Amino acid sequence: MPHTNLFLNLPPSCDPAEPVLLAISGGRDSVALLHLLREAGFTQLILCHLNHGLRGDESIGDAAFVRRLAKKYGLKCEIETEDVAALAEKSRVSTETAARDARHALLLRMAEKYDVWVVLLAHHAEDQAETILANLCRGTGLAGLAGMHAVQRLDTGLHLVRPLLHVRRKAIDSYLKSKRFKFREDSSNTSPKHRRNRLRHEALPLLNDIFARDVVPQVLRLGSLAEQDDDALQRQALAFLTAEGSVKEDRSLLVTPELLALHPAVSSRVFAVWLREAWELPGIEHDVIEAAMEMLAPDGAAKINLPGDKHLRRKAKRMWVE
Template sequence: MPAILLNLPAACDPSEPVLLAISGGRDSVALLHLLREAGFTQLILCHLNHGLRGKESIDDAAFVRRMAKKLGLKCEIETEDVAALAEKRRVSTETAAREARHAFLLRMAEKYDVWVVLLAHHAEDQVETILANLCRGTGLAGLAGIHAVQRLDSGLHLVRPLLQARRSEIDAYLKSKRFKYREDSSNTSPKHRRNRLRHEALPLLNDIFDRDVVPQVLRLGSLAEQDDDALQRQALAFLMAEGRVKEDRSLVITPELLALHPAVSSRVFALWLREAWELPGIEHDVIDAAMGMLAPDGGAKINLPGDRHLRRKAKRMWVE
């Protein structure tokens, strides 16, 4: 069986401590054993029980604890009522679970002063993400899918060493090594959109095109990430030039700004609002409205998230 290659950045030193987010399922268990084979000796296993599957969730946590003890690894396990969290914040269960995981991993990073977290997303996860984003009307950033290395605002670095590995390769590896793992019953439920993409949409696309479409979708993601990065760099270079942003953080409306291609100017506004003003929730509709203010008959004020406003006057724009 061909070896699964881990895509790890140079900063991941096998001799240094690193956090591993582990569910007990096949993907994270495979990553655990692959990392050990690669010489990682100070893995800290981090498991969050979402409380969504009753006894099955409790058994998952117990499985991770036993495995950590057997391998002589540190283990951190916490429980979060994700369903209650989703209701309280009025978000989807998926969003609440992701926020809970990030908060848990941040606590572990602060506890151990270890800011690299390894996650077990693989190629099919990437394809499902790209297809889901496509159907939501995403731009290049969404078509890029999951990043192999992602830095969160909290300072956490999420690293995904298996992002190019196929699910079939992971299954073959686990079978050949006879490693035990937990099966998540929710992975087959048609209630979850991602499961329908995995079990219905992808097989149908393969059948329609009479080929395995995963490599093509992965290539789309790679090209989209490359193009988006180039446009982001242009936008950042524009903002960093002297005189573009004043000390009071206002953006100067110059002929150069007006002449930018919309693909660049939209990113200029996104960066300026998110970075200079630290505004959350800046989506496409806000960016489109901000760009509309540049027109000769554009408005002088638009609403922003958080009861803020973007204003334009005398060839400059600012937030109040």
């Protein structure tokens, strides 16, 4: 049986005959995805690589390796360098967050340059389990417990596709070994400085030991169930917002008996969708949504602060942003 049938889970929108962006670090996972895609008939891959400037000559070597791969297979290649450490300090975010934002910015530039909006990423099952556990420890809701999505549409218009999301790391290693494909080793993947590395090398093995079993399938099952439940609640919230008599033409939300009767799991999503999409507000987190819901109480506040120096107001039976 071909390896491709064992690994790739691609949506119908991914046509091998069409150009597609591939985020590639040069490491084992993205290199495996590159070869699997080639086996599946993808001939117009555009390799996108970001040198984060964090590992000196090693990072330079990664970029050179990706460039050689592109040349070998006759593929387009886009390589950029970003001082991620300086970006993190300037933005006051973690290095991991700054690196992710820089990668997304590169992918957006390439999408605009080539007018190609599908990006393939090489996240696999262990990456998903680590993401779910990390989100759990941050106090996430169902959306966080769902982890990464196999297909995700960003507000920028990018469509992130993860064909290996349910593939185990050992299967990827076996594939690379059987094909004798070369890849780059990232020395930072073993550093205890990074929380994800500790989840990978310490937390998951400890959980396996405690429960005397491989816990990754159970964590992935949790993610799948959470995604299913969150989708159902989101659909109820969207149905409410699109019903006649819920939102006025000026985007204000009407405080109706139907809104007050909603289960908190649905009404919280009503506020989240309304604020993020109708008013296009960034940074709408749990505390903001909770404060907005408290405004529905008879003695609730008439005004609360929102990100970006905005305010949510309520007067009589109407709520709006100013």
